[in-house]
Amino acid sequence: MKESRGARAFQVFNILFLCAVVFLTLYPFLNIIAQSFSSEGYINSGQVNLVPRGFNVDTYKVILGDASFWRNYANTVLYTVVATAISIVLTTTFAYAIAKRDLKGRKLFIGLAVFTMFFNGGLIPNYVLITSLGMRDTIWAIVLPNALSVFNLLIMKSFFENMPRELEEAAAIDGLTQYGVLFRIVLPLSKAIVATMVLFYAVASWNSWFSAFLYLDRPDLFPVTIYLRNMIAGVTTATSTGASATDASQIASNIQSVTIVLTVLPVLCIYPFVQKHFVSGVMLGSVKE
Structure with missing residues (x-):
């Protein structure tokens, strides 16, 4: 035609x-x-x-040649991996449970989760809570307070609700328990949504800096975002990282652009491997039969 x-x-x-x-x-x-x-x-x-x-490339040489940068970079990788693993476990199990329409108290659990999207204790109560639990200057102050995103929870809930119930019923007839159905039937069919949630949580954890700024005092525990924030704010000066006085003006002129590149680069390298799951993972749970 x-x-x-x-x-x-x-x-x-x-x-x-x-x-x-x-x-x-x-x-x-x-x-x-x-x-x-x-x-x-x-x-x-x-x-x-x-x-x-x-x-x-003087600014790159100064930052990449600083041992503190690599130590903080390793901390960021550790925090991201641990936080993402905890978040995926909590989100998946919670979403699978409240996706069951015959669950007693289902509306109450959903209501409690949604309530936290609009109301929270505030900055000072959160700080007092973390301190009273003895989590300051530990990894748990970074990975636990924001371990569950209600937005991601509702996306996974919608996805699980749209899965054919016949698959789970057939698995139950074959003798699988609820945990067996989840790990052997549901999760293998949910790779797209799980990959999407991993991307959401990992990027949020990688870019996070305020929790570390608030709860961490030891420089050896800082994530790389705090290191780069201190470079931009002038808390960590060029000379303190081993740069000469002649390099200080050069570093000051492009420190912001260098820090942006160093922070975004790992995410850009990982994103192509999960991009194919991104759109399908979000959209799979958006349409009901």
Whole structure:
């Protein structure tokens, strides 16, 4: 069937429009990367756009050569892995339970979860609670307080509710317990939603800094976000990380762009491996039969 002139014009317009959207989306990231590799003079004069000017990696050398940076980076990896594992276990089990329409007290459990989306104790009560539980200056102050996201819980609940009940009934007839049905039937069929939740929780944990800023006092326990925050705020100076005085002005000119690149890079490397599950994982539980 031959396309009409209007259809071809629409396709051309659509392609041009989407290319413009892609460019506007990528431009800030490309500009940040270009600034991170540019020299002080070009940055301060505003001559850096998409291509580095006066190629310079002094700031990268200073930060990557600091032992504290790598120690804090390892802390971030540890916090992210532990927090994501705890969050996935809690979210999956809670969502699977409240997805059962015959569960006694189901509406109460859902109501309690949703209530926490709108109301909480506040910053000071949370701080007093964490301190009274003896979790300050420990990993648990980072990974436990935000272990369960109600938004993610409701997405998984909706997904489990839309799974065919016949599969679980057949598994129960074959002698599987509720735990057997969950681990041998439900979870193998839920790889897309689980991968999506892993992405949500891991990114949130990786980028988190306020909990560590609030509950951690020992520098050896800081995540890398606190290290980079201190570099930007000037708490950790260039000279204290081993940089010479001549490098201090260069570091000050592009420290923000370098820290953004170093923080975002691991997420960008991992995202392509879970991207194929991202859209399907969220949308699978969004339509009811």
